[in-house]
Amino acid sequence: xxxxxxxxxxxxxxxxxxxxxxxxxxxxxxxxxxxxxxxxxxxxxxxxxxxxxxxxxxxxxxxxxxxxxxxxxxxxxxxxxxxxxxxxxxxxxxxxxxxxxxxxxxxxxxxxxxxxxxxxxxxxxxxxxxxxxxxxxxxxxxxxxxxxxxxxxxxxxxxxxxxxxxxxxxxxxxxxxxxxxxxxxxxxxxxxxxxxxxxxxxxxxxxxxxxxxxxxxxxxxxxxxxxxxxxxxxxxxxxxxxxxxxxxxxxxxxxxxxxxxxxxxxxxxxxxxxxxxxxxxxxxxxxxxxxxxxxxxxxxxxxxxxxxxxxxxxxxxxxxxxxxxxxxxxxxxxxxxxxxxxxxxxxxxxxxxxxxxxxxxxxxxxxxxxxxxxxxxxxxxxxxxxxxxx
Amino acid sequence: xxxxxxxxxxxxxxxxxxxxxxxxxxxxxxxxxxxxxxxxxxxxxxxxxxxxxxxxxxxxxxxxxxxxxxxxxxxxxxxxxxxxxxxxxxxxxxxxxxxxxxxxxxxxxxxxxxxxxxxxxxxxxxxxxxxxxxxxxxxxxxxxxxxxxxxxxxxxxxxxxxxxxxxxxxxxxxxxxxxxxxxxxxxxxxxxxxxxxxxxxxxxxxxxxxxxxxxxxxxxxxxxxxxxxxxxxxxxxxxxxxxxxxxxxxxxxxxxxxxxxxxxxxxxxxxxxxxxxxxxxxxxxxxxxxxxxxxxxxxxxxxxxxxxxxxxxxxxxxxxxxxxxxxxxxxxxxxxxxxxxxxxxxxxxxxxxxxxxxxxxxxxxxxxxxxxxxxxxxxxxxxxxxxxxxxxxxxxxxxxxxxxxxxxxxxxxxxxxxxxxxxxxxxxxxxxxxxxxxxxxxxxxxxxxxxxxxxxxxxxxxxxxxxxxxxxxxxxxxxxxxxxxxxxxxxxxxxxxxxxx
Numbered sequence: 001x002x003x004x005x006x007x008x009x010x011x012x013x014x015x016x017x018x019x020x021x022x023x024x025x026x027x028x029x030x031x032x033x034x035x036x037x038x039x040x041x042x043x044x045x046x047x048x049x050x051x052x053x054x055x056x057x058x059x060x061x062x063x064x065x066x067x068x069x070x071x072x073x074x075x076x077x078x079x080x081x082x083x084x085x086x087x088x089x090x091x092x093x094x095x096x097x098x099x100x101x102x103x104x105x106x107x108x109x110x111x112x113x114x115x116x117x118x119x120x121x122x123x124x125x126x127x128x129x130x131x132x133x134x135x136x137x138x139x140x141x142x143x144x145x146x147x148x149x150x151x152x153x154x155x156x157x158x159x160x161x162x163x164x165x166x167x168x169x170x171x172x173x174x175x176x177x178x179x180x181x182x183x184x185x186x187x188x189x190x191x192x193x194x195x196x197x198x199x200x201x202x203x204x205x206x207x208x209x210x211x212x213x214x215x216x217x218x219x220x221x222x223x224x225x226x227x228x229x230x231x232x233x234x235x236x237x238x239x240x241x242x243x244x245x246x247x248x249x250x251x252x253x254x255x256x257x258x259x260x261x262x263x264x265x266x267x268x269x270x271x272x273x274x275x276x277x278x279x280x281x282x283x284x285x286x287x288x289x290x291x292x293x294x295x296x297x298x299x300x301x302x303x304x305x306x307x308x309x310x311x312x313x314x315x316x317x318x319x320x321x322x323x324x325x326x327x328x329x330x331x332x333x334x335x336x337x338x339x340x341x342x343x344x345x346x347x348x349x350x351x352x353x354x355x356x357x358x359x360x361x362x363x364x365x366x367x368x369x370x371x372x373x374x375x376x377x378x379x380x381x382x383x384x385x386x387x388x389x390x
Numbered sequence: 391x392x393x394x395x396x397x398x399x400x401x402x403x404x405x406x407x408x409x410x411x412x413x414x415x416x417x418x419x420x421x422x423x424x425x426x427x428x429x430x431x432x433x434x435x436x437x438x439x440x441x442x443x444x445x446x447x448x449x450x451x452x453x454x455x456x457x458x459x460x461x462x463x464x465x466x467x468x469x470x471x472x473x474x475x476x477x478x479x480x481x482x483x484x485x486x487x488x489x490x491x492x493x494x495x496x497x498x499x500x501x502x503x504x505x506x507x508x509x510x511x512x513x514x515x516x517x518x519x520x521x522x523x524x525x526x527x528x529x530x531x532x533x534x535x536x537x538x539x540x541x542x543x544x545x546x547x548x549x550x551x552x553x554x555x556x557x558x559x560x561x562x563x564x565x566x567x568x569x570x571x572x573x574x575x576x577x578x579x580x581x582x583x584x585x586x587x588x589x590x591x592x593x594x595x596x597x598x599x600x601x602x603x604x605x606x607x608x609x610x611x612x613x614x615x616x617x618x619x620x621x622x623x624x625x626x627x628x629x630x631x632x633x634x635x636x637x638x639x640x641x642x643x644x645x646x647x648x649x650x651x652x653x654x655x656x657x658x659x660x661x662x663x664x665x666x667x668x669x670x671x672x673x674x675x676x677x678x679x680x681x682x683x684x685x686x687x688x689x690x691x692x693x694x695x696x697x698x699x700x701x702x703x704x705x706x707x708x709x710x711x712x713x714x715x716x717x718x719x720x721x722x723x724x725x726x727x728x729x730x731x732x733x734x735x736x737x738x739x740x741x742x743x744x745x746x747x748x749x750x751x752x753x754x755x756x757x758x759x760x761x762x763x764x765x766x767x768x769x770x771x772x773x774x775x776x777x778x779x780x781x782x783x784x785x786x787x788x789x790x791x792x793x794x795x796x797x798x799x800x801x802x803x804x805x806x807x808x809x810x811x812x813x814x815x816x817x818x819x820x821x822x823x824x825x826x827x828x829x830x831x832x833x834x835x836x837x838x839x840x841x842x843x844x845x846x847x848x849x850x851x852x853x854x855x856x857x858x859x860x861x862x863x864x865x866x867x868x869x870x871x872x873x874x875x876x877x878x879x880x881x882x883x884x885x886x887x888x889x890x891x
Binding site: 194257258259260261262263265266269270272273274275276277278279280336337 | 739765
């Protein structure tokens, strides 16, 4: 029995962490490759800051998308909704004088309302998510084209623009990094203490695990310090990146530690069993669409602020980038599987490819072919690995 | 002799489904095959129709005296064998003619010759003295007519042996009569028919000979004239109740659940009642068994009470004397009802998640502080469950997928125990688990009753119902047709009630 216990812990370690480590390794390989190919441009503070900035919008969308995918749903309309919300925000601040807070709240509210509509149609009217959001993809794009009369709406308000273009001051950055490290250490300690309460920690293997969690905490802390240092060399952590990191933190908390999050995975894993266990499957699906809407609104504001304008075709194909990020990060489109960390890493891999290939002056069409191939390849390798594991 | 199956033996891992079974069929004969659920009828038919290919069983099949070996359903079809399934295999959107010629449409240069196809269909249907427009979409026909189209399809393939598996289960009385008219015509055309049915009334009206299967063995083959219905029933159940059951001495408390005049309507045909005026009660500490043949409405009864029925439900439900309204599984759980569903993989488990994520699924809020989960508390409770239910798994983190059937079923049971139920519905709780695990499960069910919980047990295995229940209700076609105390229940009496005699 003891041996079995050890084996189980090993297996658990392998399946859950192995994927994350593999992806990290792939990301590092991609970075080194581009650094070498670009003659040392890729891994400079300036480019890394840029890369993080590029990741933030897709990353925020991917966080919402991951929760949706975990529940076995899909949303093809986030790109159009992003365009609509950006347009609404821009029109509200530039033409309607809503003020910064007012226009942001309006944009986010519009997105949440759209999420509510999508979720209700999917959950209560039994229209497949694919169809509802495919309709949304067309309709919301049409809505912003009509609303803006096909014109790009400029954003002149400096405070609004600052959301996308400013950086967190260096000392604030350092403070945040220290808070993050303190949090990591506290959580690691707490986790170890709780494990001790269970009888699981008597085996040798748990000592290894303890070591591993300490190791992980150290790596993470160093990563945060390094990240802050590099970003501060370029004027500080970009504000959108900070929002992205905070969203990731919130997303991880929701999926890992809340009743709602657990229900999402249960619904995605086996909707019948979830329903018969008394879970409000329909209500949960509506909520997760609203949540994705909220994050889409945030991403839309950042996107518009970065561009200092809202064009009617903003956000085109963003839905596919977000879905691709989740899938590369190990989420299953059937539902029930996937992590926020994976989705964020997936988004970072996607934007690293974008960034690196642009630096290498690879033509647009080639970039698209390569990205498409990598998406299919990533899932293919994953499926092959799953089969051999049985 | 049209067909002869000689000493057929079929082995599944751990079970002998068929042992030395002999079965034969003459031209123009209707030979009925009867037996309890799980007696081996469908296994035998799957062998005959090539679903289980040659080599996966022992024994020989002869057609017209010639030994045959079917490697696929196609092979069997070529030899003139056709099955009419319980669930029709017609394409609803296509027309009668298109269905009959599906996959072998008369064509020239890749173009379907529609006229020819429709003319031929007309001929086949006329032969059966049955008139429908060959262009009618199948979906517009009643189930009874669809069944006849299915038979026409088989005949158009020159079928000489027709397997009819519960052909009347979805038919009205007049539709059944029409079907029998047609079967009688087929007899005259020398088609041999194997007729599988739970309805002995029908078996005695249409068949010439009857074969009774029990526990995978032929116990009797004889002409209908030499048998009575009661004889057939005792041949079907003639088995001793094994001593794998605990000695039961339950002391009952007050009434835990009472159902009055429950009517449940079909989800697709809102006028069709699946359950008719069901009234019963179950006391604290009592095990109430519900017996009945497949399709009698047992699972539907549990689902309707549990608030998980999509169609209309009327009637009253009382829990501990108080009238309650249950509109969803969540309502049911709040009223302290638990439902260990049949088919654990489909309805019970999130198979790729860990044990603890499954055990706490129905009671997660109890383990949470506000909306934040407390994994440590969940794991602790799960460890306790694993000890008390003897779930054999390395840790609460083990994936449910990797557990044996018996242990998976214990996880489902554990999930419901954590909701602390007062009333437990168990639907086929031991299906697909091995004998040793079954015995363990029986003692567990017994101890649940001893703890004062009211248990409603649905099972297709008669010995299980007889061995465990304090009282047994028998359902037949949506009605309660029998109620027996443990002391007065016999397999024969239950079978009589279940077949509607």
